[in-house]
Amino acid sequence: MNELLAVKNLSKAWFGVPANSNLSFSIAQGTVTGIIGQNGAGKSTLMGMLGGTVLPSGGEMFWRGQPYQPRDAADAIKAGIGFIHQELNLFTNLSVAENLYIDGFPRRMGLIDWKAITQRTREILARLDLDFDPMIQVGRLSPGERQLVEIARALHNEASLLIFDEPTTSLTPRETERLFATIDGLKAEGRTIIYISHILSDVQRLADRVIVLRDGKLVEQGPADQFTIPLMIRSMIGRDMGGLFPARSNKPQPDPILVAQNLTQPGVVEDVSLTIHKGEIVGLFGLMGSGRTELARILFGLDPFQSGRISIEGKSPEQGPRARIEAGMAFVTEERRAEGLMMDASIAENLTLVQLDGFGAGRLGILDRWSMVERTEQSRTELSIKAANIQEQPAKALSGGNQQKVVIGKWQIGNPRLFILDEPTRGVDVGAKFEIYSLVDKIAAEGGGVLMISSELDELLGMADRIVVMNRGEVTGEIAREQFDRERILAMAFREVIA
Amino acid sequence: MKLRLRRLTDLVLNHSSLVFLACILIYYGLQAPAFLSVESLGNIVKQSSFIGVAALGTTLVLMTAGIDLSVGAVMFLAPLVAGMAMKHLGIPVPAGFLVSVLTGALLGAINALFIVKLRVVPFIVTLATMFLFRGFGIWLTSSTQFDFSEDMRRFGLSSLFGIPTPIVIFALVAVLIYVLLNHTQFGRQIYALGNDREAARKAGLKTARIEAAVYVISGACAAISGFVMIAQIGRLDAGFGEGREFDVIAAAILGGASFFGGVGTAFGAVLGAILIQAAKLGLVFTGVNLYLQPVVLGMIIFLAVFADAVRTRRLTNKLKRTIRPLTRS
Incomplete structure (x- = not known):
């Protein structure tokens, strides 16, 4: 077998935190390699290094036996590596042909040679058995067709290695079948393929070899027929905790705070029902793109839903987040920096933001500074925020963990009865994690309900009373604490039980 | 039925400028039939050429999701520099025209420098240069009126094969921008950049160079506009071109360009400019109260921008990322 790509001791650390450590593997020409791993296992970093957008901090790569050190995306394209991303990188306002040639049109007397590009595009499309017009606007194609246009673009760049990153997330079963047929065809042509997916049955269907990543390390690799789906799941997880x-x-x-029934929004969630009781921590688990955050946004009134019902403590709230806040809901977003905190404002200002109304003294609505200071100092003690002066210091001066405490704290001031926490411990160190978990436990102990969304199954297993699992916008399972079983939950998330 | 109605509104939204223009022509035509005479229509096109050329340049800027507020000031400063060169160096009008275009391009390059190299947002940069360019011109003239030679007016009122020179220049620039947008690599890359900046970078496009060029072209177009307009009257006073940037931007938006980038055509900009002029002239023809005219004009522009917002929202809704296949297909 002819070796196309080899990787030796490849490592990458982000600010000292390893994302990939000592990866070594090789990929033979004309094969399909499936790469699997949980969120954060290091797949994206590895792909970034292959594609020239991430610079390795150690190790070597070899392309056709020669050292390979791409400096940018153009280097990778030149070498013959093509990416087909989950979020497509096509220009929807241009035609298929223009998308293929955008970085270098064939020209005649300075003007674009339309004849040549339509002709050549048609040839490339024919190789993929696509029969649409080269001049059709990409915006008018379906997601599946766009995926195929991305492949056409890679072929146009003469890619000999095609890397697919979660290509089927937004495809219908029929489109998926078509994509697989195309991949088979590419393989028959002698092209090499790396296929990354959370859908393990797809990996099984396509791959000749499988590589499993966990915590940035390569934990297992071998011929695909040695990997059953339970075995794949087992090697992707497996870490002690305690x-x-x-x-x-x-x-x-027993009394419910939030009841959501049959929520449906086309293309986002389908028939989702969910109940959260007083004093309960419900974990919401799912892989990236499973619809967790989307569901949270709908529950909080940020996004619309077409049909279904939401009631909070027996009443249906009016539309929009303001009404949800008044009904006692709080939402700690995933994007702490972008949505949750005003980085340049003081810690105290951040804490009082949501409940400014509560500090209006008298009818004039002039803020009562003294009660604000008093209340925020109280929060600081309760939350043990580590800052010298919360009235003066800006939020950006805090560590990630302390920032998160401020975000939770600003909601707590309004005494909400239902918390939605989206990835509350992302980017937070272990010590601060424990404090955040204690805070979550305290909220529940005081009778509040918590919906805790996380991609880290371990923290849900550790904290939740019940775990609800989502996949592709649907609830695929629900497990109570007594029956927590890591493999079963993952299987629900990967949907192998239902499929 | 509901779907058909939606299609119809989509169609109207996508061709809103044509629909607007038709409405305006029909409405004023019924009110004052003289409005539709050949002479009056020719006048509309001639008048619209003054902002039309600048609107063509602005269309390119809008296409990259940028904005150029310095257009009015460039219209003032670039012809002024040309006028001074003509007066003191004794160069003929065509050479003066060239000086004006080059000065405009240079002023555009100053905008580009701040926007692309120093990464200041276009709105702030061009707001600052709007005052800067005008201030510089006022300093040059000490705020007095600047008189051009008689040749300048002769040029302004001349015609080519019976067509007034301003219209000829308007048509030439329009064709040039059309070819640039539709038949050159640079033009298609402007569309790509406006559609998805990040993807453009990933595809290996030289995004900085494209963005810079767009402001340079906008400056040059504004300079042409100013020069041709001044040639009609043969003199220049300190307030010339002030506030014109808004007419120009409105014309471009009316012509289908969007503040959000990625869409716009040369034909649209021409249409937008004619539309604004037709609306203005129609108000005069129908004898609407002089002081009410800006209000009516403002409402028309608002409608156009509103149509843009609705259109864009429809578009983004259509392209919104879905995490599961829509059951329909």
Whole structure:
């Protein structure tokens, strides 16, 4: 077998935190290699290094036996590596042909040679058995067709290695079948393929070899027929825990706070029902693109839903987030920097932001500075925010963990009864994680309901009373704490049980 | 039925400028039939050429999701520099025209420098240069009126094969921009950049160079506009071109360009300019109260911008990322 790409001891660390450590593998020409791993296992970093957008901090890569050190995306394209991304990089306002040639049109007397590009585009499309007009606008194609146009673009660049990153997320089953047929065809032509996906049955269907990444390390590799789906799942997970979580200090009560019934929004969520009780921590688990955050946004009134019902403590709230806040809901977003905090404002200002109304003294609506200072100092003690002066210091001066405490704290001031926490511990160190978990436990112990969204299954297993699993916008399972089973939950998330 | 109605509104939204123009022509034509005479229509086109050329340049800027507020000031300063060169160096009008275009391009390059190299947002940069360019011109003239030679007016009122020179220049620039946008690599890359900046970078396009060029072209177009307009009257006073940038931007938006980038055509800019002029002239023809005219004009521009917003929202809704296939297909 002819070796096309080899990687030796390849490593990458971001600010000292390893994302990939000592990866070594090789890929033979004309094969399909499936790469699998949980979110954060290091797949994207690896792809970035192959594609020239991430600079390795150690190790070597070899392309056709020669050292390969791409400096930017153009180097990778020149070498013959083509990417087909999950989020497509096509220009929807241009035609298929223009998308293929945008970085270098064939020209005659300075003007674009339309005849040549339509002709050549038609040839490339024919090779992929695509029969649409080269001049059709990409914006008018379906997601599946666009995916195929991306492949056409890679072929146009004479790519000998095509890397597919979660290509089927937005495709219908028929489009997926068509994509697979195309991949088979490419393989028969002698092209080499790397296929990254969370859909393990797809990996099984396509791959000759499988590589499993976990925590930035390559934990297993071998011929695909040695990997059953349970085996894949097992090698993707498997880490000890204990002492990482505070003990849950209360049992959920029987009365529900939030009841969502049959929520449907086309293209986003389908028939989702969910109940959160007083004093309960419900974990919402799903892979990236499973619809977790989208569901949270709908529950909080940020996005619309077409049909279904939401009620909070027996009443249906009016539309929009303001009404949800008044009904007692709080939403800690995933994007702490972008949405949750005003980085340049003081910690105290951030804390009082949501409940400014509560500090209006008298009818004139002039803010009562003294009660604000008093209340924020109280929060600071409760949350043990580590800052010298919360009235003066800007939020950006805090560590990630302390920032997160401020975000939770600003909601707590309004005494909400239902918290939605989206990835509350992302980018937070272990010590601060424990404090955040304790805070979450305290919210529940005081009778609040919590919907905790996370891609880290471990923290949900550690904290939740119940875990709800989503996949592609649907709820695929629900498990109570007594029956927590890591493999079953992952299977639900990867949907192998349902499929 | 509902779907058909939606298609119809889509069609109207996508061709809103044509629909507007037709409405205006029909409405004023019924009110004052003289409005539709050949002479009056020719007058509309001639008048629209003054902002039309600048609107063509602005269309390119809008296409990259940028904005150029310094257009009015460039219209003032670039012809002024040309006028001074003509007066003191004794160069003929065509050479003066060239000086004006080059000065405009240079002023555009100053905008580009701040926007592309120093990464200041276009709105702020061109707001600053709007004052800067005008201030510089006022300093040059000490705020007095500047008189051009008689040749300048002769040029302004001349015609080629019976067509007034301003219209000829308007048509030439329009054809040039059309070819640039539709038949050159640079033009298609402007569309790509406006559609998805990040993807353009990933595809290996030289985004900085494209963006810079767009402001240079906008400056040159504004300079041509100013020069041709001044040639009609043969003199220049300190307030010339002030506020014109808004007419120009409105014309471009009316012509289908969008503040959000990625869309716009040369034909649209021409149409937009004619539309504004037709609306203005129609108000005069129908004898609408002089002081009410800006209000009516403002409403027309608002409608056009509103149509743009609706159109863009429709478009983004259509392109919104879905995480599961829509069951329809």
